[in-house]
């Protein structure tokens with residue numbers, strides 16, 4: 001009777017019959033997809049997806065490809081961490097891509113150098129004011145403030161006007177994109193300081209993504225904040241009756257999501273050494289897709305950061321798998337759409353089965 | 359007369375044109391167990407929602423524990439010492455038993471504001487203690503509420519009120535979904551409260567249960583209190599007559 005300490009009688013409870021956690025299913029899906037690409041690789045183009053087949057490189061795995069995959073998903077993955085929390089509360093955030101755009105523009109304009117190749121920086125935004133070669137802390141603080149402000153507006157709208165999150169963040173999506181274009185009248189902003197350029201260099205985006213993923217995985221699992229996210233997502237009335245300040249919590253959640261989008265913007269603009277008004281277009285959908293693929297339920301209350309990280313990897317594998325198989329980019333986008341819809345269908349199906357006592 | 363624990367005066371709630379609760383004058387004293395009965399839609403749950411500040415009342419006054427109170431929300435009512443089993447149970451389906459028992463007042467290992475670290479071990483242990491104490495049977499407290507039967511959910515909600523010391527317990531149809539054994543289990547919990555001298559408001563449609571457990575019966579009809587009867591001075595027939603409207607009267611006039 002190992003289980004005795006776990007309950008107080010009633011029906012017998014067999015721990016071995018407990019259904020696998022959702023994350024494990026998602027992990028199996030990842031393995032399955034990788035295996036499929038591996039098989040297709042040998043069948044269609046006679047090459048391995050996962051393993052190294054080049055004579056002159058002495059590694060077991062195809063490290064170059066794996067690096068590309070994780071680098072590719074890291075930046076959107078950072079956004080997906082925030083989107084995951086929003087979706088767990090039963091909301092949605094459509095504005096993260098636009099927040100990336102406006103934050104990248106604003107931040108970059110405070111991170112510019114004065115002299116490029118011996119000439120004054122031709123792209124300098126604040127040339128007249130002389131705000132060039134500023135210490136790194138200035139663009140970082142301003143960038144994060146952008147994310148906090150936009151996220152907080154989302155949160156206040158969702159919590160206090162009671163308009164659906166879909167509408168509130170759709171408004172922010174359009175407005176923030178407009179702000180990104182207005183900021184420099186559409187001109188790209190380039191030539192950051194060396195310190196700023198170091199943020200997104202090499203594998204830095206991956207490290208930042210992993211660090212933030214671990215941080216928020218712990219927060220969601222072990223803090224009151226996390227517990228209340230799940231409580232609000234599973235039954236907002238119960239959460240309210242239990243004394244949770246739902247409105248204040250939602251403001252915090254959307255603010256954190258906005259802040260994470262701003263972190264992604266900083267990393268992305270640093271990595272690209274430039275910022276453009278169109279940066280981050282459609283990232284919100286990619287981030288939502290990562291979360292949903294990773295088992296985060298769109299109806300709220302269920303999902304985890306770990307699931308989203310695996311969801312992000314699946315996303316990356318599929319994109320790079322299409323490139324690997326030398327399929328056209330058009331197919332990639334169509335497949336992406338199909339995957340998003342498929343993941344939601346799967347989520348609905350899982351829910352029906354659970355409520356019917358599966 | 360013993361000390362009043364809760365007292366309402368002219369408590370009224372209108373939902374737009376629906377007059378769900380009209381001018382309710384109600385009182386409960388230290389150690390007293392009072393039943394609220396009435397047909398579906400009589401306004402019983404509405405009354406509870408006004409006292410616990412789940413909703414804001416249209417008008418009326420509430421005194422609790424000697425002071426006039428204006429709770430801003432359910433947390434304040436709870437912190438003041440009112441524990442409630444709501445009719446809709448107010449549980450989070452995707453959380454497990456300890457999470458639900460401690461929802462909104464978690465135990466912490468380290469206080470960091472919103473990011474305070476949860477004391478899972480402590481909450482688990484306290485949950486098992488509470489379930490033992492109340493005799494509630496749950497196969498595994500790690501199961502989410504979603505996977506539980508209606509009766510088990512109800513048990514969790516009841517165990518939640520029993521876990522915390524309160525000055526007043528309110529149960530809105532606590533045995534509505536329970537089997538015979540579980541019902542007597544809950545009735546035992548109520549008797550334990552009685553012995554401990556803790557006051558209780560019990561809402562129930564079960565006349566046998568009401569007459570078994572409480573000292574006084576208050577009848578609601580169409581949003582108004584129509585009778586206020588000591589158990590000794592009445593019988594099931596009279597109570598049913600008030601519920602159906604076959605007999606009518608002013609609640610306050612009956613007692614004294």
Ligand SMILES: Nc1ncnc2c1ncn2[C@@H]1O[C@H](COP(=O)(O)OP(=O)(O)OP(=O)(O)O)[C@@H](O)[C@H]1O
Pocket residue numbers: 373376377378396397398399400401402403404405445
């Ligand atoms: N949020 C609301 N908006 C509008 N009308 C409401 C609302 N809540 C309750 N009512 C109405 O108020 C009246 C009283 O409802 P209440 O839930 O208090 O009944 P009750 O006595 O608890 O009934 P039951 O025994 O079925 O639980 C009903 O006519 C109901 O339709």
Ligand SMILES: [Mg+2]
Pocket residue numbers: 402403404445530
């Ligand atoms: Mg009711």
